[in-house]
Amino acid sequence: MNVPHIDQMNAGGGLPLLSVRRLRVEFPSRRGTLLALDDVSFDIARGEVLGVVGESGAGKSLTGAAIIGLLEPPGRIAGGEILLDGEAIHELSGEAMRRLRGRRIAMIFQDPLTSLNPLYTVGEQLVETMLTHLELTPAAARERALALLDEVGIPAPAQRIDHYPHQFSGGMRQRVVIALALCAEPELIIADEPTTALDVSVQAQIIALLRRLCRQHHTAVMLVTHDMGVIAETADRVAVMYAGRVVEIGPVDEVVCAPAHPYTRGLMGAIPVLGDEVERLVQIDGAMPRLDAIPPGCAFHPRCAAAFARCRIECPELQPAGATRAACWLYAPAEMAEGGGR
Amino acid sequence: MSIIERALAKAKQQDRAAVEDAEGLVHRAQADPGADVGPARGPGDAPDVGEGTALPATATATAPGARDETPRDAGPAGEPQGRELAPAQLPAPGLAPTGAEDAMASAPAAPAAAAARRVRDPGAAAPLLRVEDLRCAFDVSRPWLERLLAREPRRWLRAVDGVSFAIPRGRTFALVGESGCGKSTVARLIVGLHEPSAGRVVFDGRDLAEVRGSAERQKLRRRSQMIFQDPYASLNPRWRVERIIAEPIRVFGLEKDDAAIRARVAGLLGQVGLSPADGAKYPHEFSGGQRQRICIARALANRPEFLVCDEPTSALDVSVQAQILNLMRDLQDALGLTFLFISHDLAVVRHMADEIGVMYLGRIVEIATSRRLFERPRHPYTRMLLATIPDFSRRGRADDAVRGEVPNPITPPTGCTFHPRCPLADARCRQEVPALRELDDGGRVACHAVEEGRDNLEAGS
Numbered sequence: 143m144n145v146p147h148i149d150q151m152n153a154g155g156g157l158p159l160l161s162v163r164r165l166r167v168e169f170p171s172r173r174g175t176l177l178a179l180d181d182v183s184f185d186i187a188r189g190e191v192l193g194v195v196g197e198s199g200a201g202k203s204l205t206g207a208a209i210i211g212l213l214e215p216p217g218r219i220a221g222g223e224i225l226l227d228g229e230a231i232h233e234l235s236g237e238a239m240r241r242l243r244g245r246r247i248a249m250i251f252q253d254p255l256t257s258l259n260p261l262y263t264v265g266e267q268l269v270e271t272m273l274t275h276l277e278l279t280p281a282a283a284r285e286r287a288l289a290l291l292d293e294v295g296i297p298a299p300a301q302r303i304d305h306y307p308h309q310f311s312g313g314m315r316q317r318v319v320i321a322l323a324l325c326a327e328p329e330l331i332i333a334d335e336p337t338t339a340l341d342v343s344v345q346a347q348i349i350a351l352l353r354r355l356c357r358q359h360h361t362a363v364m365l366v367t368h369d370m371g372v373i374a375e376t377a378d379r380v381a382v383m384y385a386g387r388v389v390e391i392g393p394v395d396e397v398v399c400a401p402a403h404p405y406t407r408g409l410m411g412a413i414p415v416l417g418d419e420v421e422r423l424v425q426i427d428g429a430m431p432r433l434d435a436i437p438p439g440c441a442f443h444p445r446c447a448a449a450f451a452r453c454r455i456e457c458p459e460l461q462p463a464g465a466t467r468a469a470c471w472l473y474a475p476a477e478m479a480e481g482g483g484r
Numbered sequence: 485m486s487i488i489e490r491a492l493a494k495a496k497q498q499d500r501a502a503v504e505d506a507e508g509l510v511h512r513a514q515a516d517p518g519a520d521v522g523p524a525r526g527p528g529d530a531p532d533v534g535e536g537t538a539l540p541a542t543a544t545a546t547a548p549g550a551r552d553e554t555p556r557d558a559g560p561a562g563e564p565q566g567r568e569l570a571p572a573q574l575p576a577p578g579l580a581p582t583g584a585e586d587a588m589a590s591a592p593a594a595p596a597a598a599a600a601r602r603v604r605d606p607g608a609a610a611p612l613l614r615v616e617d618l619r620c621a622f623d624v625s626r627p628w629l630e631r632l633l634a635r636e637p638r639r640w641l642r643a644v645d646g647v648s649f650a651i652p653r654g655r656t657f658a659l660v661g662e663s664g665c666g667k668s669t670v671a672r673l674i675v676g677l678h679e680p681s682a683g684r685v686v687f688d689g690r691d692l693a694e695v696r697g698s699a700e701r702q703k704l705r706r707r708s709q710m711i712f713q714d715p716y717a718s719l720n721p722r723w724r725v726e727r728i729i730a731e732p733i734r735v736f737g738l739e740k741d742d743a744a745i746r747a748r749v750a751g752l753l754g755q756v757g758l759s760p761a762d763g764a765k766y767p768h769e770f771s772g773g774q775r776q777r778i779c780i781a782r783a784l785a786n787r788p789e790f791l792v793c794d795e796p797t798s799a800l801d802v803s804v805q806a807q808i809l810n811l812m813r814d815l816q817d818a819l820g821l822t823f824l825f826i827s828h829d830l831a832v833v834r835h836m837a838d839e840i841g842v843m844y845l846g847r848i849v850e851i852a853t854s855r856r857l858f859e860r861p862r863h864p865y866t867r868m869l870l871a872t873i874p875d876f877s878r879r880g881r882a883d884d885a886v887r888g889e890v891p892n893p894i895t896p897p898t899g900c901t902f903h904p905r906c907p908l909a910d911a912r913c914r915q916e917v918p919a920l921r922e923l924d925d926g927g928r929v930a931c932h933a934v935e936e937g938r939d940n941l942e943a944g945s
Contacts, residue, residue, distance in 0.1 A: 197801035198772075313889050341662040342828060346872040346886045368801060371874025412806035414835035416858055416873060422813070423806035423835065429771045430801075 157228050158185035159362050160209070160330055164222035165232075167201075167208050169433070171216075176433040178204055178217065180386045183460075186330065189360040191353070193377030193394065195370055195409075199430045200383040202366045206332040208232075209364070210247050211239040226330070245275040248323035252335035254315035258307040264291070264318045265303035268325050275326035290321040295351060313344035317351065324355060331356065334366045349376055370413055374398050382406045385431055385441035392466025402463035403470050404446045440471065448472060611650035612790055612822045613674065618683035620644040620669055624894055641894050643669040645846035646683070648920075651839075653789075656816070656823040658837035658854075660830060660869070662890050665843040667826045671794045674824065675710050687790070706736050709783040713795035715775035719767040725778055726763030729753070732786040752781040756811060773804035780811065784819075792824045797832060809835060830873050834858055842866045845893055845901040848920060852927030862929045862939065864906045900932065908933035 167179035179201045186192045194202045207213050209224055211234070224232040231242065243249075251257040259267060268287035272278055278286070284303075291299035294317040307315055316336065323331050336352065337345040353376050356363050365377055373380050374394060381391040382403065390403040401407045411424025428445045431437060437444055443453040452471050463473035625631055625638040644666045651657040659667040672678045674685055676692065685692045687704060695701050709732070712718040719728055729749045732738075739745045750760035756777040767775055776796060783791055793812070797805040809832065815821060827833050833840055833854075840857050842850045842865065850863040861867045868886055888905035891897055900918050903909035910932075918930040933939045 197803060311889050341890065342830075342872045343662060343868060343886050344889055369874075370802070375874050409803060412803045414806075414809070414831040416831055416834055416870075420835070422810050425806040425810055426803040427807070429773055429804060 156188075159188045159190075159227060160186040160364070161225040161228075162205070162209065162222070163225070165205070165208060165219065165224065166221035167204055167213065167217055168220040169217050173434065177220075177436070178386055178433060179208065181459075182222070182383075182386075182388055184381050184388060184391060186362050186364060188329070188362055189356070190379065191356060191363045191365055191377045193373035193380040194364060194366045194383060195368065195373050195380055196383035197368060197409075197430055199385075199432075201386040202368075202383050203334050205383070206249070206334050206364060206366050210243055210249055210332055212243075212249075241275075244271060244328070245326045246328050247330045247332065248326070248328040250316075250319055250323050250331060250333040250336045252338050254312065254319045254339070255307065257319055258315060258322075260307055263304050263306055264310070264321075268303075268322060271322060272325050287321075287325070290325055291318070293355070294318070294321045294324075295347075296321075312340055313348060316340060316344075316348050320348075320352060320355065324359060324361070327359065328361060330362045330364065332364045332366070335368070336365070337372060338367070338369070345372070352376065370398070370409065382409070385436055386433070387441065387469060388460065389442065389470070390463075390466055390468040391460065396465035400464060400466075402466050402468040402473065403442075404448050404472070405442050406468075408445075440469070610653060612653040612688055613824070614650040614684075614686040615670070615674065616648050616684040616686065618644055618647045618670065618673055618685065619681045620666075620673055620678055621681045639894055642846050642896075643893070644673065644680075647841075647843070647846075647848050648683075649839075649841050649848065649851060651790075651822055651824060653822055654816075654820050655838045656825050656836055658825040658827065658833040658840045659843055659848075660827060660833050660840060661843035662828060664845070664890055664893050666846040666893075667843050668794050670843075671710065671792045671824060671826050675708060675792050676705070677710075702736065706786050707788050708790040708792065709786065709788040710792045710794065711776075711779050711783050711796045714799050715772055715779050716799070718779055719775060721767055723766075724763065725753075725765055725767065725770075728767070728778065729763070729782045729785050732782060736786050738786060748785070749781075752785055755784065755815070756781045757807075771804075772800050773807055776800060776804075776808050777811065780808075780815070784815070789820070790822045790824070792826070794826045795828070796825075798827070798829070805832070812836070830858075830869055842869065845890070845896050847901070847930065849902065849931065850927065850929045851920070852925075856925060856927050860925070862923065862927065862934050863902075863931050864908050864933065864939070865902050868905070900930075906933075908938055910938075 162185070163183050165179055165182040166177065169176040169178055182201070182205060184192065194205060196202045204213070204217070207217075208219055209231075211231070213219070219232050222232075223230050226242075226246065231239070234242065258264070262270075265284065265287055268290065269280060269283045272283040272286060273280065276283070288299050288303055291303060296302050296314060296317055302310075307318070310318060316339075320336075323333075333352065337348050340348060349372055352363070352365075355361070363376075365373065367373060377394045379392060380394045380397045381388050382397065382401075382405065383389065384405050390397060390401065390406045392402075397406060398410065401410055405426070408424055408426035412426060414420075414423060426445050431441060431444075437454075438457075439455045440446070440449070440453045440458055443449040446453065450471070452474075456471070458469045458471045458474070460467040460469045461473050461475065463470065619642070621640045621642045623638060624641045626634070626636070631638070647666070647670055649657060659670060661667050669678065673680050680693075687708065690704065692704065695704055719725075726746070726749045729752055730745050733745050733748060739748055746763075749763055753760050753762055758774065758777055758781070762770075762774075767778065770778065776799075779796075796812070797808050800808060812823070813836070816823060823836070825833065825836050827836075837854045839851065839853050841848045842857070842863065844865050850857065850861070850866045852862075857866065858870065861870050872886055891901070891904065897904050897914075899915045900906070900909070900913045903913040906913065908931075912932050916932065918932045918935070920928045920930045921935055922928050923934075929935075931939070
C-alpha cells in the first residue's frame with residue numbers, strides 16, 4: 143500500500159513501534175453505514191508520547207479501541223492496517239489479540255473505579271495480570287506488585303496491596319490502574335482520558351507520574367484526551383482529530399504555539415489563558431457534525447472562516463504546513479492559497 | 485426490655501447532644517471575631533444607576549445568537565426578540581424589591597455601561613447579594629440502630645463552614661475549588677435549595693430567612709435563577725423546549741395569555757442564539773452546547789437580576805465552552821446581570837470573574853480581585869491550584885509543585901484544614917484555624933504563614 147503522508151519525524155531511523163495506516167472504522171446501521179474513522183494514519187516511535195486531541199465525537203477514543211482490538215460490535219475495521227513493530231495486528235484472532243493485550247499494549251481508561259474489579263484486592267489484580275503474561279512465581283509476582291505500587295506513589299504499599307479498590311481515593315485508584323497497565327512491561331500504553339475524572343490538583347500529579355514512568359520504562363504512550371493543557375505538558379507530538387480524521391499532526395510545541403489548521407487555531411483560541419485578558423474568546427461557531435451528516439469535502443468547511451470552493455468538494459490530505467502537517471487546502475502545494483491561513 | 489428502653493433513651497440523648505454540639509460550634513464560630521462579614525456596606529447604600537443596567541438598544545444585535553450552531557432561519561428571530569429585550573422589562577436598579585415587579589420604567593440606555601463593567605473594580609457598586617457567615621452541615625450519621633450498636637455518635641459533614649462574601653450589582657463573583665470544597669452547596673443555599681444551618685443570605689438588602697409569606701418570597705425568587713452543570717440532566721426530556729422555557733413565565737404569572745408567552749419564548753430563544761422554530765423540538769434533538777443555551781434561556785425567562793451558574797461549561801467541549809462563555813458575557817453586558825459563577829477551572833474563572841473566592845473544605849481561604857489573585861496569589865492553596873494550570877509556553881515544570889489530595893471532609897484535619905498539604909505549615913497551623921484577614925492590597929487571606937510573613941512570595945509564585 144502506498145503511504146504518502148506519514149510523518150517520520152520521531153521515528154528515530156528505525157521502524158516505528160506502532161504504525162496506523164489509512165485506518166477506516168465503520169458502523170453498519172439500519173440507515174446506512176456510518177464512517178466513524180476515515181483515513182487515519184500516524185506513527186508512534188518507541189518511548190514517544192503521542193497526544194491525540196479532539197472534541198467529543200472526533201473519533202479519538204475509537205482510534206485507541208481499534209488499535210487494542212476492543213471495538214464494540216457492530217463497529218469494525220473496514221480498511222487500512224495497524225502494524226505493531228511491523229506485524230499486522232488488526233487481523234489477529236481473538237485469542238492472539240488477548241495475549242497481546244496487556245502484554246505488549248496496555249490500556250488506561252478514564253474512570254479508575256470501573257476499570258478495577260471491586261471484588262478483588264488490588265494486589266490480587268496485579269498478581270493475576272502478571273501471572274497471565276509473565277513467567278513468574280506467585281511470590282515473585284507479589285514482590286513485583288509491591289515494588290510497582292511503591293513506584294506509582296502509593297504510600298505504605300505493604301498494607302495497601304491487600305486493600306480493595308473502594309478503599310482508595312480517586313487519584314490513588316488511578317495510580318493503581320497505572321501500575322496495572324505497567325505490570326507486564328508493555329511497549330505501548332493507550333491512555334484514554336486518564337485524568338478527566340480527577341480533580342485538577344490530582345490530575346497534575348497523575349500526568350507527572352505517567353510522564354516519569356514512561357520515560358523510565360521507555361514505554362510509548364498514545365494519550366487520548368480532550369484537554370489541550372494535558373497534551374501540552376505531556377506529549378512529544380500531537381495529532382488533532384476532527385470528525386473521524388486527523389486534521390493536523392506535528393511536534394507539540396509547533397501545534398500548540400503555531401497551529402496551522404484553522405480548526406486547531408480555533409481550538410487553541412477557545413481556551414481561556416491566564417496571561418492576557420481577552421474580551422472575547424475565539425469561538426468556532428457551530429458544532430462537530432454528526433456521523434450521519436458529515437459534510438462533503440473538508441468536514442470542517444461549514445465552520446471554517448477560510449473555506450473556499452475547493453474545500454466544499456474535495457477532502458484534503460495531510461500536507462506539510464510549516465513545522466506540522468495539516469489536512470487543509472490552504473497548504474496545498476500547487477494552488478496559491480490566498481488568505482495565507484491567517 | 486428495659487435494657488432496650490434504656491439504650492433507646494441513651495441514644496436519643498446522644499443525638500440531642502450531638503445536635504447541640506454542632507449548633508454550639510456554629511455559635512462559637514459566629515462569635516469568632518475573625519470570622520469575616522464581608523465589606524461593611526449597608527443595603528441602602530446608593531445604588532449605582534447606569535452601572536449594570538445598561539440596556540443598549542442594540543442588545544438584540546449583540547446577542548451572540550447572530551451566529552450559531554444551527555443554521556438559523558433568517559427572518560423570524562428579529563421582531564419578537566426586539567420586544568423581548570425592551571429595556572422596560574428589567575427592573576431599574578436599586579428599587580425596593582416590592583416595586584421591582586412593576587418597575588417597567590425604562591432604564592436610561594447607557595451605551596458606555598458595557599465598557600464600564602469591564603473596569604474591574606468590585607468596590608464601586610452596592611452589593612446585590614451578601615452572604616454572611618453561611619454554614620451548612622449535613623447529617624451523615626449511619627442509621628440509628630447501626631449507630632447504636634457501634635456506639636458511635638452522630639457525624640456531621642460541614643459542607644459550608646462560615647462563608648462570607650458580597651457581590652456588587654452587575655459583577656461576577658466566582659467560587660473556585662476542587663470537588664467537595666462546598667462551592668456547589670453555597671450556590672444551592674443562595675437560591676434556597678438547601679436551608680442554611682446558620683448565617684444569612686441577604687439579597688438586595690433583605691435577609692432571605694426573614695422574608696415571610698409566599699407572595700413576598702415569590703417576588704424575591706423571581707429575581708434570581710440558576711444554571712446547572714449538566715444540560716443533559718437539567719432539561720425534562722418529555723417536554724418540548726418551548727414548554728421548558730415557558731415554565732418560569734407561567735409559574736410567576738408574568739404574561740397574561742398564551743400568545744404573549746409564545747412571543748416571549750421566541751424572543752428568549754433568539755436571545756441565546758437559537759431559532760424560534762427550535763421551540764417545538766425536544767431536548768434530545770440538541771447538542772450539549774445548544775442545550776446549555778436552552779438552560780440559559782429558561783434561566784432568563786423570568787427576567788432575573790442575579791444568576792447562579794454552577795459549572796455551566798464543565799460538561800462541554802472547549803470550542804462550545806467558548807461560545808457559552810461569550811454568550812454569558814454578552815448577556816451580562818446587555819441585561820446588567822449579576823453572576824455567581826462556580827467552577828473548578830481557573831482559566832475559565834479568570835476569564836469570567838471580577839472577584840474570586842478560593843474555597844477549600846467548606847471555607848474561603850482567599851478572596852481577591854481576579855487580576856490580583858492571578859498576579860499575586862497569597863494562600864498556599866491558591867498557589868498550588870495555579871500551579872496545576874497548564875502553561876502552553878512553559879513545558880516540563882517541576883513535578884512536585886502539587887501534592888496530596890483533598891482529605892475526607894467528614895473528618896477534616898485540625899487547625900488549618902490545608903496544613904497536611906501545605907509546604908509552609910508549622911505547629912500553629914496544625915492547631916489554630918486561621919481567620920480571613922484583610923491584606924494591604926484589598927484581598928483577604930486565611931493563612932497564618934501569610935499573616936506572619938513566612939510565605940516568601942518570590943519562591944512561591
